[in-house]
Amino acid sequence: MRDLAERLVAYETKANKSSRTKTLAAFLVGEKLRPDLAALMGSVGFRALLSRALALANAEVPWLRAVHVKADGSFEGLAELEAQVDPEEIFEGGIVLLAQLLGLLVAFIGEDLTLRLVREVWSKLSLDIR
Amino acid sequence: MKIGAAKRKQQKRVVSQPAKVTIRKLPTGVRGLDEILGGGIPEFSFNIIAGTPGCGKTTLAHQIVFANATARKRALYFTVLGEPALKMLRYQQQYSFFDQSMLGKAVRFINLSDVVLEKDLDAVLEEIVKEVTATNPGIVVVDSFRTVVRKAMAGASELEMQSFIQRLAQFLTSWEATSFLVGEYTVDEMRDNPLFTVADGLLWLSQVAERNSVVRKLQIYKLRGVASVPGLHTIRISDDGMQAFSRTLGLSHQKNKPKRRRRLSIGIPELDKMMGGGILEGDSLLVAGPSGAGKSALATQFIAEGLRHREPGIMAIFEERPQGYMDRAGDFGLNLKTSLEKGKLEVLYLRPLDLSVDETMREILDAVERVGAKRLVIDSLVGFEMALAPGFRTDFRESLYRMIAALTGAGVTILSTVEVEDKFTELSLSHYTISFLTDDIIRLRYVEIDGQLRKIMVVIKMRGGNHSKDIREYVITDKGVVVIHPRSTDYDGLTTGIPTRTGPRLAQKEETPPEPKAKK
Numbered sequence: 133m134r135d136l137a138e139r140l141v142a143y144e145t146k147a148n149k150s151s152r153t154k155t156l157a158a159f160l161v162g163e164k165l166r167p168d169l170a171a172l173m174g175s176v177g178f179r180a181l182l183s184r185a186l187a188l189a190n191a192e193v194p195w196l197r198a199v200h201v202k203a204d205g206s207f208e209g210l211a212e213l214e215a216q217v218d219p220e221e222i223f224e225g226g227i228v229l230l231a232q233l234l235g236l237l238v239a240f241i242g243e244d245l246t247l248r249l250v251r252e253v254w255s256k257l258s259l260d261i262r
Numbered sequence: 263m264k265i266g267a268a269k270r271k272q273q274k275r276v277v278s279q280p281a282k283v284t285i286r287k288l289p290t291g292v293r294g295l296d297e298i299l300g301g302g303i304p305e306f307s308f309n310i311i312a313g314t315p316g317c318g319k320t321t322l323a324h325q326i327v328f329a330n331a332t333a334r335k336r337a338l339y340f341t342v343l344g345e346p347a348l349k350m351l352r353y354q355q356q357y358s359f360f361d362q363s364m365l366g367k368a369v370r371f372i373n374l375s376d377v378v379l380e381k382d383l384d385a386v387l388e389e390i391v392k393e394v395t396a397t398n399p400g401i402v403v404v405d406s407f408r409t410v411v412r413k414a415m416a417g418a419s420e421l422e423m424q425s426f427i428q429r430l431a432q433f434l435t436s437w438e439a440t441s442f443l444v445g446e447y448t449v450d451e452m453r454d455n456p457l458f459t460v461a462d463g464l465l466w467l468s469q470v471a472e473r474n475s476v477v478r479k480l481q482i483y484k485l486r487g488v489a490s491v492p493g494l495h496t497i498r499i500s501d502d503g504m505q506a507f508s509r510t511l512g513l514s515h516q517k518n519k520p521k522r523r524r525r526l527s528i529g530i531p532e533l534d535k536m537m538g539g540g541i542l543e544g545d546s547l548l549v550a551g552p553s554g555a556g557k558s559a560l561a562t563q564f565i566a567e568g569l570r571h572r573e574p575g576i577m578a579i580f581e582e583r584p585q586g587y588m589d590r591a592g593d594f595g596l597n598l599k600t601s602l603e604k605g606k607l608e609v610l611y612l613r614p615l616d617l618s619v620d621e622t623m624r625e626i627l628d629a630v631e632r633v634g635a636k637r638l639v640i641d642s643l644v645g646f647e648m649a650l651a652p653g654f655r656t657d658f659r660e661s662l663y664r665m666i667a668a669l670t671g672a673g674v675t676i677l678s679t680v681e682v683e684d685k686f687t688e689l690s691l692s693h694y695t696i697s698f699l700t701d702d703i704i705r706l707r708y709v710e711i712d713g714q715l716r717k718i719m720v721v722i723k724m725r726g727g728n729h730s731k732d733i734r735e736y737v738i739t740d741k742g743v744v745v746i747h748p749r750s751t752d753y754d755g756l757t758t759g760i761p762t763r764t765g766p767r768l769a770q771k772e773e774t775p776p777e778p779k780a781k782k
Contacts, residue, residue: 170376171371171375172348172371173370174375175348175376176376176379177347181348240352241348241351241352241355242352245355248366249366251366
């Protein structure tokens with residue numbers, strides 16, 4: 133799922149080239165996914181899934197422990213992180229987290245349905261990931 | 263005369279009335295269910311799919327959704343606090359009807375949990391109205407509606423609840439949506455619940471454990487505007503989703519027996535003669551006899567003779583394996599294999615164990631339809647009944663009667679076998695009250711004669727004509743069942759199995775090699 137995560141991030145950064153956008157690109161992708169996923173599974177369901185993805189990503193990226201998921205499914209603690217962690221590391225950590233989120237979706241509903249959900253948000257993006 | 267004229271006038275008035283509204287019926291996508299529903303779900307109806315957990319409510323709702331949703335007339339599936347949407351999609355996509363390509367375009371899942379948890383009934387209705395107005399769907403499902411009600415009842419009065427249901431039903435109908443509220447309810451809850459009063463249709467699913475088997479049932483409590491089939495119908499959930507088995511087996515509109523019926527050969531010339539020229543086309547013949555008497559051999563000859571006359575056949579067997587049948591036929595010089603390969607014969611080896619009688623009957627009916635069968639063998643009724651889950655055995659005779667009546671009505675000739683224990687004092691026919699099942703009965707039995715256990719047969723009954731009263735001895739040779747000797751007048755009490763010699767003792771021949779048996 134890392135490949136898909138990277139492609140979504142690349143697509144988002146291509147549209148918006150500010151350095152801050154690039155640093156937090158993966159988190160922004162997560163934000164863009166939130167309304168559709170919350171519509172499907174409710175904000176409680178989305179929060180639970182994102183929290184699990186965050187917990188899994190923590191194992192690879194320890195500083196992500198400073199990030200939390202709020203009740204509405206948005207992130208908390210990103211601004212503080214930017215002051216403490218190297219932007220490249222934040223960028224990389226974000227991709228790990230996004231890949232975990234997509235991986236969980238694939239585990240639950242399969243690749244086909246996951247890609248369909250992603251296409252709902254990024255309809256112009258080609259998603260032939262294999 | 264005056265009365266007649268008035269009647270004619272009245273009839274004319276009726277004819278000239280404007281046409282009634284035609285209620286279009288939507289397919290459910292569930293095999294067998296449309297027939298139970300009287301054609302399908304009435305369009306724009308407001309329905310409840312109710313029942314206990316695990317009986318298939320969500321699967322049924324999904325099947326209806328996928329059978330009807332299109333990109334132009336979409337389906338909205340509201341999920342509420344029941345099965346989490348991710349898990350629902352995870353499990354439902356396992357069914358063959360679940361078309362992933364329809365998601366998003368034709369089928370949309372919307373989670374209402376947050377609204378239900380955080381707000382009141384008005385907000386829930388508002389959210390549904392917003393989505394329905396924006397989407398203009400043909401199908402709307404709320405799953406589970408029970409959780410909406412439960413949450414709402416905590417803070418709302420009964421009147422508010424009733425008002426909410428009324429407004430929801432009116433709105434969905436006005437928007438030309440056919441809607442389904444899915445919920446876990448018990449039968450007791452039906453009383454005094456406004457939901458059940460407002461609903462046009464009430465599909466009730468249940469699941470009952472019967473010893474080691476589980477039986478799922480469906481009942482249409484009500485369905486306004488159409489005549490549904492009353493009673494409990496068996497349902498089964500497999501990889502293809504739900505399948506329903508109407509308790510009438512979908513046989514209520516079968517054509518009648520042909521008026522001029524032919525006599526069909528059983529494949530045993532002497533027996534044909536005993537039956538007045540053969541079995542009447544469209545008759546149900548029962549062959550009753552003890553184990554090893556040759557019932558299956560006779561059945562094989564009956565089918566083979568039909569195939570020889572280009573009459574396709576079905577053999578539904580419940581005891582012996584198909585290979586045993588093939589081998590026996592081969593031993594008798596009967597070639598069933600070619601017909602099997604050409605699709606003119608099907609051997610159904612049915613060991614259902616936990617299948618319902620209706621499902622098993624359906625298998626047989628489907629096979630009859632598939633090959634255009636003119637002859638059917640059921641070998642044996644005892645094996646058939648034993649193969650069913652205990653809970654279904656009570657329905658056995660009723661369903662069997664319905665199937666036999668419908669098939670014979672359509673001109674299929676049926677030979678059923680039944681094993682009966684030979685008693686050496688009387689001639690019993692069967693454990694069953696069978697006369698209502700059969701037009702004709704042939705009884706096979708063992709008799710002790712001259713130090714041998716020999717076999718005799720007698721035609722007990724033929725509803726469609728006269729038959730021989732003779733008791734005839736038969737053997738099973740490499741030609742199959744062969745009737746030998748004319749009736750014997752040298753014995754009394756043959757039917758008891760222990761006859762008394764009244765004539766002279768004939769010289770005894772040396773016994774020829776044993777009768778061939780089918781290979782196992």
